[in-house]
Amino acid sequence: MKKIIPLVLTSLLTGNAFAADSAQPTLNVYTYSSFVSDWGPGPKIKTAFEKSCECTLNFIAEEDGVSILNRLKIEGTKAKADVILGLDHALMREAKKTGLMQAHTQSFKQLKPSLNWNDESFVPYDFGYFAFIYDSSKIATPVSSLKELVNSDASVIYQDPRTSTPGQGLMFWMNAVYGNKTKTAWAQLASHTVTVTKGWYEGYSMFLKGGADYVLSYTTSPAYHLIAESEGKYKAAQFAEGHIAQVEVAAALNTSKQPALAQSFLRFLISNEAQQILPVTNWMLPVVKDIQLDAAFDTLIKPDAIDMDIEQLSTDRKSMIKVWRSSAVK
Amino acid sequence: MRSEVVHRYLLLTLTGKPLTKISNITGLLFILLICTVTLLAFYGLIAFSGQGADLDLLTDSYFHSILIFSIKQALLSALISTLLGWPIARALYYLPKLYFKRTFLSLTLLCFVLPTLVLITGFVSLLGSNGFLTPLMGEEWSLYGLHGIILAHVYLNLPFAIRAFYGQLQNIPNTSWILARQLKFSPWQKLSIIEWPALRANYALTFGFIFILCFNSFAVVLALGGGPQSTTLEVAIYQALKYDFNIGEALTLAWSQLLIAGCFFILLYRSNSIAWLNKDSHLGQWQSTQSAMSKIILCAIYIATFSFMLAPLIALIPGVFAANYSVAVLMSIGEALALTLLLGFSCAILAMIIAYWIMQPIRHTLLKQQTSLHIIYQWLANHSLIAPAMVLSVGLYILFLPIMDLDSYGMTFVVILNVLMVIPFAIQQIRARLIQFDRDYGMLSSSLKLGFWQRFSIEWHYAKSILVSTFSLVLLLAMGDVAIFSIFGSDQLKTLPWLIYQYASSYRINEASLASAILLSIYAFLLLKLERAKNNA
Numbered sequence: 064m065k066k067i068i069p070l071v072l073t074s075l076l077t078g079n080a081f082a083a084d085s086a087q088p089t090l091n092v093y094t095y096s097s098f099v100s101d102w103g104p105g106p107k108i109k110t111a112f113e114k115s116c117e118c119t120l121n122f123i124a125e126e127d128g129v130s131i132l133n134r135l136k137i138e139g140t141k142a143k144a145d146v147i148l149g150l151d152h153a154l155m156r157e158a159k160k161t162g163l164m165q166a167h168t169q170s171f172k173q174l175k176p177s178l179n180w181n182d183e184s185f186v187p188y189d190f191g192y193f194a195f196i197y198d199s200s201k202i203a204t205p206v207s208s209l210k211e212l213v214n215s216d217a218s219v220i221y222q223d224p225r226t227s228t229p230g231q232g233l234m235f236w237m238n239a240v241y242g243n244k245t246k247t248a249w250a251q252l253a254s255h256t257v258t259v260t261k262g263w264y265e266g267y268s269m270f271l272k273g274g275a276d277y278v279l280s281y282t283t284s285p286a287y288h289l290i291a292e293s294e295g296k297y298k299a300a301q302f303a304e305g306h307i308a309q310v311e312v313a314a315a316l317n318t319s320k321q322p323a324l325a326q327s328f329l330r331f332l333i334s335n336e337a338q339q340i341l342p343v344t345n346w347m348l349p350v351v352k353d354i355q356l357d358a359a360f361d362t363l364i365k366p367d368a369i370d371m372d373i374e375q376l377s378t379d380r381k382s383m384i385k386v387w388r389s390s391a392v393k
Numbered sequence: 394m395r396s397e398v399v400h401r402y403l404l405l406t407l408t409g410k411p412l413t414k415i416s417n418i419t420g421l422l423f424i425l426l427i428c429t430v431t432l433l434a435f436y437g438l439i440a441f442s443g444q445g446a447d448l449d450l451l452t453d454s455y456f457h458s459i460l461i462f463s464i465k466q467a468l469l470s471a472l473i474s475t476l477l478g479w480p481i482a483r484a485l486y487y488l489p490k491l492y493f494k495r496t497f498l499s500l501t502l503l504c505f506v507l508p509t510l511v512l513i514t515g516f517v518s519l520l521g522s523n524g525f526l527t528p529l530m531g532e533e534w535s536l537y538g539l540h541g542i543i544l545a546h547v548y549l550n551l552p553f554a555i556r557a558f559y560g561q562l563q564n565i566p567n568t569s570w571i572l573a574r575q576l577k578f579s580p581w582q583k584l585s586i587i588e589w590p591a592l593r594a595n596y597a598l599t600f601g602f603i604f605i606l607c608f609n610s611f612a613v614v615l616a617l618g619g620g621p622q623s624t625t626l627e628v629a630i631y632q633a634l635k636y637d638f639n640i641g642e643a644l645t646l647a648w649s650q651l652l653i654a655g656c657f658f659i660l661l662y663r664s665n666s667i668a669w670l671n672k673d674s675h676l677g678q679w680q681s682t683q684s685a686m687s688k689i690i691l692c693a694i695y696i697a698t699f700s701f702m703l704a705p706l707i708a709l710i711p712g713v714f715a716a717n718y719s720v721a722v723l724m725s726i727g728e729a730l731a732l733t734l735l736l737g738f739s740c741a742i743l744a745m746i747i748a749y750w751i752m753q754p755i756r757h758t759l760l761k762q763q764t765s766l767h768i769i770y771q772w773l774a775n776h777s778l779i780a781p782a783m784v785l786s787v788g789l790y791i792l793f794l795p796i797m798d799l800d801s802y803g804m805t806f807v808v809i810l811n812v813l814m815v816i817p818f819a820i821q822q823i824r825a826r827l828i829q830f831d832r833d834y835g836m837l838s839s840s841l842k843l844g845f846w847q848r849f850s851i852e853w854h855y856a857k858s859i860l861v862s863t864f865s866l867v868l869l870l871a872m873g874d875v876a877i878f879s880i881f882g883s884d885q886l887k888t889l890p891w892l893i894y895q896y897a898s899s900y901r902i903n904e905a906s907l908a909s910a911i912l913l914s915i916y917a918f919l920l921l922k923l924e925r926a927k928n929n930a
Binding site: 096097099100101102122123124126129130132133134136137138139141143223225226253256257258259260261264265268269272274385387388389391392393 | 441455517518521535536537538615616617618619620621622624631632635636637638721725790791794795798800879880883884895897901905
């Protein structure tokens, strides 16, 4: 305890306490805070990358993916980062508008063909499908489609589309399934919604305490419970209409002082080594094909992806939110 | 005639002392500093967006519904808190020998400063869908919605109201009661002629203060709101700034919030501050005797309130036992706790020093009877109470991010903004006592021609107990911050509330409960120390 105070004081006064070795180049990466937590992918990715790159990898954590984008908007060309990691594909258009994205030099041969990825600036590093999670010890026959969930009276927790990416995902989902009947669908859902939470964790922790029958989360959540807690009762409900995917992406900035290093980091992200680390630390699916995963991942549902026209969704987002906030009222 | 001359002469000598002058100027400089920070924040936002507020929003019906909801929930919360506070304060006042009275009063302080994260977890454990008490609430009960928000707000602010009213009741002089007994007042007459006038002065004040706190409330509304119908201005600002990055809209919302809270604010600062942290007077009070029946009722009220305040805290305990007690987890919690304490103490010390210094020019204007200047200084010194915290944080972030390396120096901003946020609370508490000192001893100390330090040491002894209590209050308030840290903090150094938030955001709910329980115990420990120090002062 006594050593901590001088350490903290020194770091407060002199700035970055973990200053890089000046001989080696430093690669600055903006990412979100749960990525760099002690139990997240950050530390392992850092160790693995630094083994071969002769550099220092420096993660700079923002609160979440949207904060990364906001920071870029504020800093503009003065951005400190060489790489940004942690936006989701729905934010790609906004990010490109900043004019800071650097075209990458990666080939996507090893990516899963189902992803159909051909963006010139962004490299995906993991992805997941949104799904409703339920407790299989309490519910023997889960709902099998989004329409069935909406029309049932099962209690549901989901996240606010204005402040959370899963919530936004649900909004896209509802619009994809219901089209111009989304208004009534939201009202129907609201009649048996327990609450709408600000972020993923508030909703999920409520669910874990028995707060609802279904909670909006990812198809990979049951894998966490299986691997970390040896608990097999949480399962994802597979919907007949298909699921909305969330792809997490990284990109290099054209203001970077080490473009080659940035590109080699992007290449590292889609290498087998990184793709083995990410599923069990970030709890998302790998983007590269033929990655050996823990057996728990085989028990997960394999949903069909709904086609998403990202450009259209980005444009329609504001009006979709307006519909939601007036019709999802209880 | 002569006394007037003496009076004037004394005033001149008071103002003539050079050190007093310097401390006045320093106080004014601090006030200027606080205002500059707010102005910089707004400048940052306006300069970045290149435009001012988006005035189209004012005609949008969504904006109107947010406005109505914000005012409604704040009004109801303040009303219920103050209405319920009264009978409970009476219970405390009329039954001087209640068991655990000191603990009860410490608990009221704890409830006021409780980090909202901890509060919400407790409430959900208690009254959520699977809560312990939910079966008692009937079929239609749901914690989420307007009533959930009001419940949480009442929990946070009722203790404040209780203490404020209790303090006021204790100020009723013994002579009033003696007279009442001689005149054989009926209970109703005692209430209307003695009690109510004592409370009336502060009722509007307490109401206004709680209204402002609830109006600016953010975390509670987001967590317990339950849907888009429960959006307040602060929540809308958060959404506009963070997710849409629509600065024009955020500015409109911020100005509206400032305007409305500002009106209530003026109500607040035209009169005296609420003395709610004062020492319990253990002086032998002449109590009017209560009938056995009313004693039982008062006792029941006391017990009910005590249970109400304890319940969410107790509901947290089961979560603690389920946590993973690995060494790594305990070490991270330990480090985070150390940093939180360090930051908290730095903020508290700075805030107390600045608050005391700001009081100098304010007291000075009171002595020279410059009432309008007095009101202006007070208003400026305390305005950060109504400024939306989100706007200040983001505005400064936008302004300073291109200029300096915030990743390394972000902590400085965390400290500065936390200090700014708690200064109004500090001033609020110490004001009455310091002004009282001027009234009691001002003339005497100037006629004795006391030096600055001599005067200060006497002041210190006079005001020590309130200064110690206020220090604890601002310490706990600063320790509980998450919002400012989320914008300026870096990941290298985590505070305990931020660590709790991180655990919870990545499936580790039990570790989050463990960390919350530890935070809570530290709070309780600091508070008990405070009460002891205050009563021994």
